[in-house]
Amino acid sequence: MAPTTRQPAAAPDPTAPPRGKGRPRSAAADLAILDATRAALAELGWGGVTMGHVATRAGVAKTTLYRRWPSKNELVVDAVASLFDDLEVADLGSLRADIEAVVARFAELLSRPETQAALLALFAEGTRDPLLRRRIRERIVDPQKHLVQQGRANAQARGELGPDRDELTAGEEISIIFDTIAGTVEHRMLVSGEPVTPDWIHRFTTLLLSPLPGLSAALALPELPAESA
Amino acid sequence: MAPTTRQPAAAPDPTAPPRGKGRPRSAAADLAILDATRAALAELGWGGVTMGHVATRAGVAKTTLYRRWPSKNELVVDAVASLFDDLEVADLGSLRADIEAVVARFAELLSRPETQAALLALFAEGTRDPLLRRRIRERIVDPQKHLVQQGRANAQARGELGPDRDELTAGEEISIIFDTIAGTVEHRMLVSGEPVTPDWIHRFTTLLLSPLPGLSAALALPELPAESA
DNA sequence: TCTATTCGCTACGAGTCGTAGCGTATCTGC
DNA sequence: GCAGATACGCTACGACTCGTAGCGAATAGA
Numbered sequence: 045m046a047p048t049t050r051q052p053a054a055a056p057d058p059t060a061p062p063r064g065k066g067r068p069r070s071a072a073a074d075l076a077i078l079d080a081t082r083a084a085l086a087e088l089g090w091g092g093v094t095m096g097h098v099a100t101r102a103g104v105a106k107t108t109l110y111r112r113w114p115s116k117n118e119l120v121v122d123a124v125a126s127l128f129d130d131l132e133v134a135d136l137g138s139l140r141a142d143i144e145a146v147v148a149r150f151a152e153l154l155s156r157p158e159t160q161a162a163l164l165a166l167f168a169e170g171t172r173d174p175l176l177r178r179r180i181r182e183r184i185v186d187p188q189k190h191l192v193q194q195g196r197a198n199a200q201a202r203g204e205l206g207p208d209r210d211e212l213t214a215g216e217e218i219s220i221i222f223d224t225i226a227g228t229v230e231h232r233m234l235v236s237g238e239p240v241t242p243d244w245i246h247r248f249t250t251l252l253l254s255p256l257p258g259l260s261a262a263l264a265l266p267e268l269p270a271e272s273a
Numbered sequence: 274m275a276p277t278t279r280q281p282a283a284a285p286d287p288t289a290p291p292r293g294k295g296r297p298r299s300a301a302a303d304l305a306i307l308d309a310t311r312a313a314l315a316e317l318g319w320g321g322v323t324m325g326h327v328a329t330r331a332g333v334a335k336t337t338l339y340r341r342w343p344s345k346n347e348l349v350v351d352a353v354a355s356l357f358d359d360l361e362v363a364d365l366g367s368l369r370a371d372i373e374a375v376v377a378r379f380a381e382l383l384s385r386p387e388t389q390a391a392l393l394a395l396f397a398e399g400t401r402d403p404l405l406r407r408r409i410r411e412r413i414v415d416p417q418k419h420l421v422q423q424g425r426a427n428a429q430a431r432g433e434l435g436p437d438r439d440e441l442t443a444g445e446e447i448s449i450i451f452d453t454i455a456g457t458v459e460h461r462m463l464v465s466g467e468p469v470t471p472d473w474i475h476r477f478t479t480l481l482l483s484p485l486p487g488l489s490a491a492l493a494l495p496e497l498p499a500e501s502a
Numbered sequence: 503t504c505t506a507t508t509c510g511c512t513a514c515g516a517g518t519c520g521t522a523g524c525g526t527a528t529c530t531g532c
Numbered sequence: 533g534c535a536g537a538t539a540c541g542c543t544a545c546g547a548c549t550c551g552t553a554g555c556g557a558a559t560a561g562a
Binding site: 065066067068069070073104105106107111 | 536537538539540541542
């Protein structure tokens with residue numbers, strides 16, 4: 045245990061200016077460490093990743109890691125976050141096509157061993173460490189959530205979805221769609237351990253866009269305050 | 274690391290007959306250990322639970338733990354599994370009411386500190402250890418999945434859902450619904466970290482039972498191989 | 503009584519953690 | 533150019549956890 049919990053150094057932030065005086069931190073070391081972390085994750089899994097191992101693998105002293113990241117958790121967040129960078133939602137002409145494409149892309153990302161080893165473990169650690177949870181949210185979760193917002197805007201522009209009624213409702217709707225898509229795909233792949241095939245994606249998208257198949261139509265309608273005829 | 278990975282002892286299985294000769298294992302010790310594990314999870318989180326700590330807390334020798342469980346992972350699975358035992362789906366008269374009730378119950382379970390500390394960490398470990406994953410599935414996941422099957426049967430009995438077309442399709446449909454409900458609620462609570470309120474449950478259930486609100490009806494229909502008129 | 507198994511206890515080597523101290527390297531400001 | 537500041541690699545450290553081994557005592561069936 046650390047005798048005192050100090051703040052070793054903020055994580056490497058590309059936008060942060062160099063600290064002024066003294067010898068600057070080696071950018072090459074940053075890259076080597078993050079690469080080594082991803083490689084170790086893929087090869088050894090979460091438990092196999094130790095600070096000492098990553099340091100050796102990156103050709104760097106262990107103290108160099110601790111100067112940049114307070115612990116393994118934060119390091120892994122940064123190492124994994126970049127994998128989510130090239131997630132994007134292309135406008136394919138229909139809401140269904142857009143959803144299916146982004147789900148397929150997300151599933152592909154979750155099939156990588158680095159991602160599998162890291163993601164759930166990070167979420168688990170996040171439930172106990174608010175700062176870590178915030179970091180995870182900023183670097184991994186929120187960018188994904190933005191995809192939903194984007195896809196929604198595209199669908200509205202095409203006339204598939206009506207315009208936002210108000211800010212709050214729109215936000216809640218984005219939230220619920222996001223949790224549903226991300227949570228379901230993660231659960232399917234990482235918990236149930238079954239593959240996400242094109243056929244499955246089609247079924248899942250249908251579930252989002254249509255009522256449950258076989259459902260008597262009238263029963264599905266929620267008791268809304270009677271406004272749309 | 275263990276020099277050799279042997280098979281110390283199968284986990285305590287109530288249906289297993291006593292081993293015949295020798296001194297029998299103390300059932301009181303089993304209970305004390307599982308209780309201590311849950312308490313330690315709630316109090317210290319996943320990382321705070323060590324075999325030594327649990328042993329001390331249960332008033333038992335560390336070797337006694339290792340005689341029963343090969344590692345912390347399996348121990349925690351057993352300790353947490355019992356929490357899921359009293360999940361059930363009551364027949365409340367409508368599919369919507371049944372879904373909302375079971376989601377609320379599931380959310381309540383996920384709000385317990387023991388569950389939060391254990392569940393995602395176990396899933397994470399399970400992605401690397403097939404035997405552990407199987408144990409998790411048998412003791413925790415499959416019982417939940419059974420709830421979906423039960424709720425579906427109830428809805429069919431009430432005439433809200435049509436009968437199964439065939440075995441395979443029904444199984445896949447149960448799978449997808451299960452991953453959607455479990456995954457979404459887990460993601461909402463443990464990843465997004467936002468509360469599952471009655472209002473949220475209502476919205477989520479609506480998403481399952483109806484198309485996305487505001488969606489132009491015709492666009493939602495999947496291109497089926499033209500069979501139902 | 504004999505045999506088998508479990509029990510609590512102690513001790514052990516191996517591994518990881520996060521820190522401290524050292525001498526050296528590199529950059530800025532005077 | 534030189535002084536101050538900071539990063540670097542290296543080594544060593546105490547504290548902790550892991551999973552196992554060995555011991556004598558307790559508790560069951562044959």
